[in-house]
Each structure stands twice: as C-alpha cells, then as structure tokens.
Amino acid sequence: MADIKELIPEFFYMPEFLTNNNHFELGEKQSGEELNDIVLPTWAKGDPHEFIRVHREALECDYVSAHLHEWIDLIFGYKQQGKEAFEACNVFHHFFYEGSVDIDKIEDPLKKQSTIAFIHNFGQMPKQLFKKPHRQRKVVFLPTVISGTSITPDGAPSSGLEGRRLSPFNKNLFQLMPTRDPILRVHGEVHQIMCLDKQHVVAVEKNRVFLPPTYNRYFAWGYPDRSARVAVMEKDGEKVTSVYEQLHQGKILCATVTESNLLLTAGDSTVVYVWEISPGGLKERGRLQLNLKHTLHGHTAAVTCLATSDHYSIIVSGSEDKTCIVWDLAKEVYFVRELGDHPGPVVMLAINNMNGNIVTGTDSTLHLWTLNGTLLAEVNVFPTGKSKFLCCAVSEMFDWDKDNVIVTGSSDGVVRMWSLDYEKEGALTQKIRRQKSVGPVGTESPSDKMADQDTPSPVPQKSEGEGKEEVEKAKVERRSSTDSESVYFNAFSGQDEGVDGKGEESTNSGEGTDHQSTAGTKDE
Numbered sequence: 001m002a003d004i005k006e007l008i009p010e011f012f013y014m015p016e017f018l019t020n021n022n023h024f025e026l027g028e029k030q031s032g033e034e035l036n037d038i039v040l041p042t043w044a045k046g047d048p049h050e051f052i053r054v055h056r057e058a059l060e061c062d063y064v065s066a067h068l069h070e071w072i073d074l075i076f077g078y079k080q081q082g083k084e085a086f087e088a089c090n091v092f093h094h095f096f097y098e099g100s101v102d103i104d105k106i107e108d109p110l111k112k113q114s115t116i117a118f119i120h121n122f123g124q125m126p127k128q129l130f131k132k133p134h135r136q137r138k139v140v141f142l143p144t145v146i147s148g149t150s151i152t153p154d155g156a157p158s159s160g161l162e163g164r165r166l167s168p169f170n171k172n173l174f175q176l177m178p179t180r181d182p183i184l185r186v187h188g189e190v191h192q193i194m195c196l197d198k199q200h201v202v203a204v205e206k207n208r209v210f211l212p213p214t215y216n217r218y219f220a221w222g223y224p225d226r227s228a229r230v231a232v233m234e235k236d237g238e239k240v241t242s243v244y245e246q247l248h249q250g251k252i253l254c255a256t257v258t259e260s261n262l263l264l265t266a267g268d269s270t271v272v273y274v275w276e277i278s279p280g281g282l283k284e285r286g287r288l289q290l291n292l293k294h295t296l297h298g299h300t301a302a303v304t305c306l307a308t309s310d311h312y313s314i315i316v317s318g319s320e321d322k323t324c325i326v327w328d329l330a331k332e333v334y335f336v337r338e339l340g341d342h343p344g345p346v347v348m349l350a351i352n353n354m355n356g357n358i359v360t361g362t363d364s365t366l367h368l369w370t371l372n373g374t375l376l377a378e379v380n381v382f383p384t385g386k387s388k389f390l391c392c393a394v395s396e397m398f399d400w401d402k403d404n405v406i407v408t409g410s411s412d413g414v415v416r417m418w419s420l421d422y423e424k425e426g427a428l429t430q431k432i433r434r435q436k437s438v439g440p441v442g443t444e445s446p447s448d449k450m451a452d453q454d455t456p457s458p459v460p461q462k463s464e465g466e467g468k469e470e471v472e473k474a475k476v477e478r479r480s481s482t483d484s485e486s487v488y489f490n491a492f493s494g495q496d497e498g499v500d501g502k503g504e505e506s507t508n509s510g511e512g513t514d515h516q517s518t519a520g521t522k523d524e
Contacts, residue, residue, distance in 0.1 A: 004092055004123030006075075012056045015048035016372060045422045049376070056400040062139050069134040077130040093118075096125050169395075171403055173417060209255050211263075211277065211288075217241075219263060221252040228252060228265075230288050242287045248273050256306045258329070263290060264315060266303035272296035272317050274333060294333045298325045307349035312356050312371060318346030324360050326373070337373045343380075348392045350406070354399035359406055363388035366408060366418065377420055387412040 010017045018038040020026065026035035044051035058064065073079045079088045081097065094100045095118055106112040169176060188205035194215060195201050204210060207222035211230070221228045230242040250269035257263050263275040274294040279287075301321035308315050308329070314336070315327040324339040324346055344362035351358055356371035364382040366389065369375055382388060391409045398404075406418040 004096055004125060011052070012059055013052065015052045018048040018051065047422070049370070050422070053400050053402065060398065060400060065137050066139045069136045072130070072134045076126060076128065077134050078132055080125060080128045092125065093122065095119055096123060098125065098127050173405070209257055211257055212259055212261065219255060219257065221255060221265070226251060244290060247290070253302060253304055254306050256308055258308045259310045262293070264306050264308065266306055266317060268302040270299045270301060270303060270319070272303055272306070272315070272327070296327055296333060298335055299323065304345060304347055305349045307351050309351040309353050309356070311353040312351070314351070314371070316349050316351060316358055318349050318360060320345040322346065324349065324358070326358070339369050339373055340375060342367065348389055350392045350394050352394045352396060354396045357394070359392050359394060361389045361392055361408070366392070366406070368406070368420070
C-alpha cells in the first residue's frame with residue numbers, strides 16, 4: 001500500500017472543523033473556484049452536524065464493536081508485520097515501521113530530509129503491542145422494535161413485550177400513555193422533577209430546587225420578606241434548617257444547583273450570583289453556609305431562568321432582555337457568548353449533557369442551539385399567544401441517536417415531543433418521524449384542547465393548512481448552508497386546527513377526532 005491513513009477523532013465529534021468559520025483564505029482551484037467549507041456527501045444533507053452524527057452512529061454500532069478486534073490486529077497486533085500482514089494485504093513501505101530506519105545515522109542532509117518528508121507525508125505505523133490475535137468484544141445485540149414486534153439481528157421475530165422492555169421511550173412514542181392516577185402529589189405548581197433511580201421519583205413546588213448529593217433538601221425562595229430558605233424533607237414533614245435574609249439585591253426569580261455544590265441565583269437585579277454551599281460549624285449543625293464566589297454581569301433586564309451542565313462546565317442564563325448568555329464554569333467563571341436575539345423574554349432553558357446542545361424558549365417559540373452558538377432550528381408554536389411554554393427537557397440516550405426528543409410543557413396542559421428533520425424545497429428528504437402529545441388525564445382530550453390553541457408555524461412564520469391532523473414543522477435558518485436544504489422541528493400534536501396559506505387560522509368541525517389521550521399520525 002502507498003500510505004497509512006486513519007480518520008482523526010474530529011470526524012466523530014467536532015462538526016466545526018468542516019466549516020471555514022474564521023473565513024481564512026484557502027486559495028483557489030485551477031478552475032478559479034474559491035476554496036471554503038468542506039463539500040459534504042449527499043447523505044449528510046449539507047449539514048456538518050449530520051455528517052458527524054452518522055459517523056458517530058457507525059462507530060458506535062454493534063457491527064463495529066463485534067469487529068473491532070480485527071482493526072486492532074491490523075494496526076497494533078500480530079497482523080501488523082510478518083507473514084500475517086502479507087496475507088492480510090497490510091504491508092507498507094519499510095520507512096513506515098518503527099526501527100526500520102535511524103534518522104540520526106543518515107549523514108547525507110538531502111537524503112535525511114527526504115526520508116523525514118516521506119514519513120511525514122505517507123504516515124507511520126504505531127508500535128506493535130500484541131503478538132497474538134486480540135480477543136473479540138462480547139456484543140449483546142438488542143432487538144429492534146418495529147410497530148410493537150421486535151426483530152433480532154438474524155431477522156427472526158421475538159416477543160413483542162421483550163422488545164418493548166428493551167427499547168427506550170423515545171423509540172416507542174406512540175406507546176406512551178399517562179397513568180390513571182398521579183404517581184406523586186405536591187402542594188403547589190410543580191417546578192422540578194427528579195428520577196433518583198428507576199423506582200423513585202421526587203418533585204418540589206414552584207420556587208424550589210433540590211440540593212445534591214442526597215436530594216432530600218431543597219433551596220426555596222419567593223417569600224414576601226425576600227428571604228431564602230433551606231429545608232429538609234423528612235418522613236414526618238419538612239423542617240427549615242437555614243434562613244438567608246438580604247441574600248442579594250432585588251427579588252430572586254430563579255435558581256439552580258450544580259453537582260459540584262454550587263448554587264446559582266438570579267432575579268430582577270440582572271446579575272447572576274454563584275454561591276458555594278458548605279456545611280455549618282459545630283454549633284450550626286444542619287445549617288448550610290452560602291459563600292459568594294462570583295457575580296456575573298451581562299444582562300440588561302431581569303434574569304428569568306438558569307441552567308447548568310457539569311459535563312461541559314457551563315452556565316446558561318436567560319433574561320427578559322430577549323437574550324441568553326453562556327458562561328464558562330471550568331475555573332474562573334467568565335462570559336463565553338450570547339445566543340442571539342429571541343422574539344420575546346426567555347422563559348425556559350435546557351442543556352443536553354450528551355452533545356452540549358442548548359434549548360431555549362420564549363412564551364411562544366422554541367430554539368435549538370449548538371454549544372458554539374449555531375442556531376439549528378426554531379419554531380413558533382403559539383403565534384397568537386393563546387397558550388405559552390412553561391418548561392422543557394431533553395432526552396439523553398445517545399448523542400448520535402436521531403430519535404432523541406425535546407419535551408416541552410405548556411399552559412394548555414399538553415406535553416409535546418419534538419425532533420429534527422431535514423427538508424428540501426417541496427419534499428421531505430426523509431419520512432417525518434411520528435411524535436406524540438399527551439394531555440392531562442381525566443380532563444378533556446388534547447384534541448379538544450388544541451382545537452382552541454394556536455397552530456405552530458415556522459420562524460419566520462411559514463404555515464400550511466390541511467384542516468386535518470397536522471405535523472408541526474419549524475424551519476431552520478441555516479446560517480452557513482449554501483444549498484436549498486433546511487432543517488425542521490417536528491412535533492405531532494394531533495390537533496384539528498389548520499392554518500391556511502395566508503397565515504390565517506382555519507378550523508373544521510373536528511368530526512372523527514380521536515378523543516383520547518393518544519393522537520393519530522400522519523406520514524408524508
């Protein structure tokens with residue numbers, strides 16, 4: 001073989017290296033065409049993020065895991081040299097192997113320079129580590145669920161129940177059903193829900209947030225005297241252990257906690273406060289001390305929401321000034337970037353710990369950003385303001401899984417699940433994935449409720465009415481794309497309200513609507 005080539009790690013996690021974001025002058029082709037971004041294959045749909053996702057999905061698949069030992073044998077193992085390498089067609093120029101040439105002993109400077117250039121340009125074999133065949137990795141092939149029937153790798157059907165048990169919720173959205181009875185009751189509006197394990201779910205009311213590591217304590221704010229408190233949840237009730245007065249200027253409007261015991265608070269003072277939580281002294285057993293570490297200045301109006309990610313060591317703050325700011329939490333907290341202008345005050349935030357994507361939302365719009373500030377998608381769900389967003393969350397199965405969803409809750413009592421799809425002008429390049437909305441149990445159905453709701457439209461608003469069950473699409477304004485391809489948010493809501501081509505609402509009688517908590521589907 002002529003040279004040794006391996007894909008660098010960036011092919012599996014960093015889409016930014018494929019684009020010339022810094023606008024460097026890279027020269028021209030002989031045809032006069034200016035070199036700029038990497039030209040991607042058609043299956044990448046013109047999107048570097050999709051290119052990296054597919055590469056990562058291929059790298060992490062069961063087939064690669066089952067054959068990984070063969071690659072190790074070729075590069076680091078017994079097939080690197082000798083008879084086995086010849087039989088495997090794995091033989092290269094002798095300069096490429098360790099110890100085959102001693103550069104320091106070459107006296108002719110021209111020959112020495114040419115030998116070094118030859119090795120640099122055509123590669124070098126790593127040190128041989130194994131003399132025997134590497135053991136094959138044990139791979140457990142999980143059944144793939146298709147419409148309730150699980151299919152094993154050899155194509156044989158197996159128990160449908162077994163398949164459903166192995167598949168995560170985002171693979172079977174249409175099998176989601178609300179429970180008949182609440183699994184937990186709180187005394188007010190729910191603010192935070194945590195799954196401590198597969199059997200235990202805890203929740204606290206509005207203006208409260210759990211404190212790690214045991215999560216049996218919470219930090220509370222919003223009292224008339226503007227104080228803040230820490231309470232312990234015990235079997236016989238809740239006990240306040242700490243009270244903090246004049247914690248900072250103005251009202252506290254939001255708070256969150258990191259896994260490293262940092263408390264973040266913010267409010268109408270426009271400042272984000274970072275506190276270190278530490279236990280009290282011997283005389284203050286059970287009391288927690290808050291030591292101010294940083295004050296973050298950047299917003300010009302009240303800060304309404306906060307989110308943190310220990311995986312990426314970042315803080316994201318949203319404000320009534322229609323902006324979000326990303327802060328670095330690694331060592332010294334400092335400003336990183338601002339996430340564009342939103343059409344209204346930012347009311348909800350979520351960070352995907354698997355890929356670093358950031359979800360932001362106003363009362364009516366939903367936005368998805370990369371960690372580096374690239375807008376991936378946005379959608380206007382409530383253009384007339386009859387309902388508004390309240391909260392959001394993200395699924396974190398695998399960062400290369402295209403079936404991951406964004407979950408939103410709104411004032412109409414409906415939980416919506418959103419995914420990303422790609423669309424060219426006039427036709428979808430892939431089938432719209434089915435999504436679902438779940439309404440409250442024991443009340444009117446989501447179809448009844450959403451008949452009085454706004455119909456989602458892209459941002460900028462671009463809607464189409466069919467007078468039937470709608471698949472909501474939110475168009476992305478791809479900042480760096482040069483082709484006609486776009487990315488869309490999809491959320492199936494099963495509503496009976498459409499929007500005509502002029503942007504005006506049009507409704508039908510709603511006959512034939514499924515008045516249950518599950519919605520129908522529409523494929524395009």
